[in-house]
Amino acid sequence: MDVPLSWYLVVAALLFCIGLYGALSRRNAIAILMGVELMLNSVNVNLLAFWRHVEVVQATLSGQAFAIIVITVAAAEAAVGLALAIAVFRNRHTVDVEEVDTMKL
Amino acid sequence: MTESYFNLTWLIPLFPLAAFALIVLWTNRWRLVSTWVAWIGIGLSWILGWAVFIQTWGSTEELTAPGGGHPVPLFTIPTGSTQLHVGFHVDTLTGLMLFMVPFVCLMIFIYSKGYMNYGTEDVDPRYSRFFAYISLFACGMLGLVVSDNFLTLLVFWEIMGLCSYLLIGFWFDKSYADPKRITPKEAGLKAFLTTRLGDVLMLSGILLLYSQTGTLTFREIFTPETLEHLAHTNAWAGMPWATLIALLIFGGAVGKSSQFPLHVWLPDAMEGPTPVSALIHAATMVSAGVYLVARSFPLFVAVEGGIQLAVVAFIGSFTALFASTIAIAQNDIKRVLAYSTVSQLGYMIAALGLGAYVAAVFHLITHAFFKGLLFMASGSVIHGVEHGHHHTHHHAAGPEGHAHEEEFDANDMLNMGGLLRRMPATGWTFIIGALALTGIFPWAGFWSKDEILADAWNAFLHGGHFGVSSNWGLFVWILLTVAAMLTAFYTGRQIFMTFAGKPRTEAAAHAPESVPSMVWPLVILAGFATVLGLAGTPWANQFFELIGAEASILGEHLAHGEFNPLIAGISSGVALLGWLVAWLIYGRKPLTARVDPLERPLGPVYTVLKNKYYFDEFYQAVIVRPAIRLGQACYTFDNKLVIDPIVNTVGRFWAWFSDWLRRAIDNPIIDGAVNGVGRFTSWCGEFMRATQTGKIQNYLLVAAVTAFLLIGLYIVRSNWADWLKALGLT
Numbered sequence: 001m002d003v004p005l006s007w008y009l010v011v012a013a014l015l016f017c018i019g020l021y022g023a024l025s026r027r028n029a030i031a032i033l034m035g036v037e038l039m040l041n042s043v044n045v046n047l048l049a050f051w052r053h054v055e056v057v058q059a060t061l062s063g064q065a066f067a068i069i070v071i072t073v074a075a076a077e078a079a080v081g082l083a084l085a086i087a088v089f090r091n092r093h094t095v096d097v098e099e100v101d102t103m104k105l
Numbered sequence: 106m107t108e109s110y111f112n113l114t115w116l117i118p119l120f121p122l123a124a125f126a127l128i129v130l131w132t133n134r135w136r137l138v139s140t141w142v143a144w145i146g147i148g149l150s151w152i153l154g155w156a157v158f159i160q161t162w163g164s165t166e167e168l169t170a171p172g173g174g175h176p177v178p179l180f181t182i183p184t185g186s187t188q189l190h191v192g193f194h195v196d197t198l199t200g201l202m203l204f205m206v207p208f209v210c211l212m213i214f215i216y217s218k219g220y221m222n223y224g225t226e227d228v229d230p231r232y233s234r235f236f237a238y239i240s241l242f243a244c245g246m247l248g249l250v251v252s253d254n255f256l257t258l259l260v261f262w263e264i265m266g267l268c269s270y271l272l273i274g275f276w277f278d279k280s281y282a283d284p285k286r287i288t289p290k291e292a293g294l295k296a297f298l299t300t301r302l303g304d305v306l307m308l309s310g311i312l313l314l315y316s317q318t319g320t321l322t323f324r325e326i327f328t329p330e331t332l333e334h335l336a337h338t339n340a341w342a343g344m345p346w347a348t349l350i351a352l353l354i355f356g357g358a359v360g361k362s363s364q365f366p367l368h369v370w371l372p373d374a375m376e377g378p379t380p381v382s383a384l385i386h387a388a389t390m391v392s393a394g395v396y397l398v399a400r401s402f403p404l405f406v407a408v409e410g411g412i413q414l415a416v417v418a419f420i421g422s423f424t425a426l427f428a429s430t431i432a433i434a435q436n437d438i439k440r441v442l443a444y445s446t447v448s449q450l451g452y453m454i455a456a457l458g459l460g461a462y463v464a465a466v467f468h469l470i471t472h473a474f475f476k477g478l479l480f481m482a483s484g485s486v487i488h489g490v491e492h493g494h495h496h497t498h499h500h501a502a503g504p505e506g507h508a509h510e511e512e513f514d515a516n517d518m519l520n521m522g523g524l525l526r527r528m529p530a531t532g533w534t535f536i537i538g539a540l541a542l543t544g545i546f547p548w549a550g551f552w553s554k555d556e557i558l559a560d561a562w563n564a565f566l567h568g569g570h571f572g573v574s575s576n577w578g579l580f581v582w583i584l585l586t587v588a589a590m591l592t593a594f595y596t597g598r599q600i601f602m603t604f605a606g607k608p609r610t611e612a613a614a615h616a617p618e619s620v621p622s623m624v625w626p627l628v629i630l631a632g633f634a635t636v637l638g639l640a641g642t643p644w645a646n647q648f649f650e651l652i653g654a655e656a657s658i659l660g661e662h663l664a665h666g667e668f669n670p671l672i673a674g675i676s677s678g679v680a681l682l683g684w685l686v687a688w689l690i691y692g693r694k695p696l697t698a699r700v701d702p703l704e705r706p707l708g709p710v711y712t713v714l715k716n717k718y719y720f721d722e723f724y725q726a727v728i729v730r731p732a733i734r735l736g737q738a739c740y741t742f743d744n745k746l747v748i749d750p751i752v753n754t755v756g757r758f759w760a761w762f763s764d765w766l767r768r769a770i771d772n773p774i775i776d777g778a779v780n781g782v783g784r785f786t787s788w789c790g791e792f793m794r795a796t797q798t799g800k801i802q803n804y805l806l807v808a809a810v811t812a813f814l815l816i817g818l819y820i821v822r823s824n825w826a827d828w829l830k831a832l833g834l835t
Contacts, residue, residue, distance in 0.1 A: 024806050032802070097801055104799025 008049030015042035161200030194253030303360015310353025362394025379484025418458025425451030489616035593683025606695020
């Protein structure tokens with residue numbers, strides 16, 4: 001019995017929402033990055049699910065290839081994000097994004 | 106050739122007018138140039154005037170034909186349904202005036218150079234202006250005598266009135282310590298206003314005349330038909346138009362010729378410089394009134410036995426006597442002569458009132474010469490005494506100069522005495538003038554004055570011309586004869602007080618004779634005063650030939666006055682009597698003290714005479730002060746009670762209204778709108794500020810929500826129809 005497409009999409013959506021919620025509500029910068037990673041991974045799930053359930057692209061590996069690229073990008077982006085967090089920490093001595101609000105009007 | 110000079114008559118008033126314009130516009134700064142401009146102006150008028158006069162000899166018949174005169178119309182003023190013709194008119198009367206006026210003017214102009222102290226350190230600061238004014242005046246007088254209609258006559262009449270005002274008040278900044286003494290400025294105003302009264306009457310007369318006849322030209326009015334019409338249609342109260350108009354025009358003569366009751370201005374006009382007194386108030390302007398009556402004579406005689414001639418005769422003779430009584434108590438040398446002028450004008454007016462047209466005009470001409478002479482000579486005396494005063498004051502006061510200058514009246518005869526030795530030329534010409542004035546044979550005044558008295562007596566004996574009653578003849582004769590005696594008395598008094606005896610003040614003791622430019626005119630006029638009478642002697646009366654024919658226009662042939670030895674004897678007798686009394690009081694023992702010996706004996710009478718019968722005070726109380734108070738009342742009513750409240754109320758209302766506008770509209774609405782926009786913008790900003798928290802998670806949240814909304818909107822839009830179908834709602 002195949003797992004129906006909608007199950008995958010729901011899971012991806014859930015993951016996306018949880019990731020979004022985490023990105024929006026966590027105070028720690030690292031935790032926000034974790035949320036972002038989660039959102040990217042949910043996109044991966046979406047991609048693979050569609051690849052598996054669409055006959056036309058079964059011959060190619062487009063879904064998988066796309067997902068690997070997304071993983072790579074996510075990794076690079078996490079690295080950059082962490083570098084940013086370290087730079088901010090060196091300046092502000094905090095990783096709490098609530099305290100980095102000097103652009104406030 | 107005969108025509109040509111008459112055609113040029115219009116130039117005669119224009120030469121002095123041009124002189125006036127030139128001096129005022131250009132030559133004011135250069136005294137000598139101004140003098141010569143004035144002299145040339147009047148000189149040209151003199152030459153042309155004498156040319157015209159000589160021409161009138163030859164054409165007497167032509168000029169005195171009915172409808173007469175040599176009229177030359179110049180232009181016409183279109184005034185509605187009737188036209189006013191302006192032109193000039195030469196007849197024998199005009200010719201005679203042209204003989205006298207420019208010549209006497211020229212003499213006085215020449216005299217003025219010395220009088221206004223040209224070339225000395227005392228030269229009058231407004232020297233050129235003086236010559237400008239007298240030139241304008243000469244234009245006025247000359248224009249008057251050549252006018253052919255009442256309109257230009259009135260214009261020139263008023264020009265003369267203006268010049269009189271300007272010239273009397275020439276030294277307008279002069280003031281006296283004594284507040285009762287009238288200043289030149291006040292005297293000028295007084296003259297102008299008093300003659301204005303007369304002018305109003307005259308203007309009314311002219312207007313009525315115009316309304317009745319539709320024309321103002323002499324030729325057209327003095328036709329028998331028009332005169333008939335005026336004489337027989339009644340105006341009001343049964344008085345014919347001719348009488349009414351004649352009386353009103355006579356009002357103008359009363360004012361201008363300073364007759365009672367408008368005589369008050371002439372004596373005070375002596376505040377002006379003496380050439381002015383000589384020119385205006387002796388020779389020319391005051392005789393303009395007599396000229397006016399003479400010119401309008403047909404109107405006066407249009408109604409036989411009317412009251413107009415009686416009024417004229419009465420006022421003339423009354424004034425003659427009245428003024429001569431005042432003259433005997435005056436100490437100012439010029440005021441004596443002023444009252445003498447008033448008196449002599451009275452003679453002329455009285456003569457006209459009796460219909461003695463020729464005698465009146467003759468006396469006018471001779472009087473101009475000898476009165477002009479007398480005034481100029483008195484000016485020379487005053488000049489000399491003033492110089493003497495400066496001389497002694499300078500020497501006495503030493504280096505401080507005019508340290509304390511209490512007022513020294515150089516006009517006061519009590520300050521004079523013994524001047525015949527110091528100023529012989531002036532003295533003797535003065536005496537000649539006095540002899541002419543008092544009517545001593547054979548000087549000019551004898552002939553002209555005697556002719557008036559003879560005519561008066563004839564009127565008494567045989568009834569006057571033109572219906573004048575013989576009673577008037579007697580009345581006039583008595584008054585004029587008494588006046589003649591008083592004339593001789595006060596003139597003799599004047600001569601003895603001024604020239605006889607020893608000088609009573611330092612100033613008189615040092616008085617020098619005047620400069621030749623002042624003395625020569627005196628001599629020339631003295632010559633005329635001596636010989637002019639011979640033109641009018643009863644045996645070879647050239648005058649009569651000239652003027653008497655004029656009277657034929659009036660429709661009555663004047664009888665050639667026979668020489669009446671009785672009357673001549675009486676008039677000479679009273680004159681000599683007057684001289685004798687004067688000599689007894691003032692000449693036999695010349696005055697040494699500065700007190701008039703007549704003052705004590707006459708007592709209160711003397712005081713009344715000296716104060717001119719208190720006429721000035723009377724007019725001041727009855728007319729002047731009420732008029733001023735009326736003016737002030739009107740001012741108070743107008744300004745304080747009417748105008749000011751109105752203006753203030755209007756002002757206050759508008760101020761309140763503006764304030765209301767500000768409070769009700771400006772502040773709430775306009776300011777409110779502008780401020781409201783500002784506040785709203787600011788509120789928006791404050792409102793939007795809340796979104797800029799600086800916290801990245803907030804920004805992210807906003808972005809996420811917006812993205813979801815837009816995606817949601819897209820999905821709904823795309824599937825709207827299907828969903829509705831699925832729900833079963835379409």
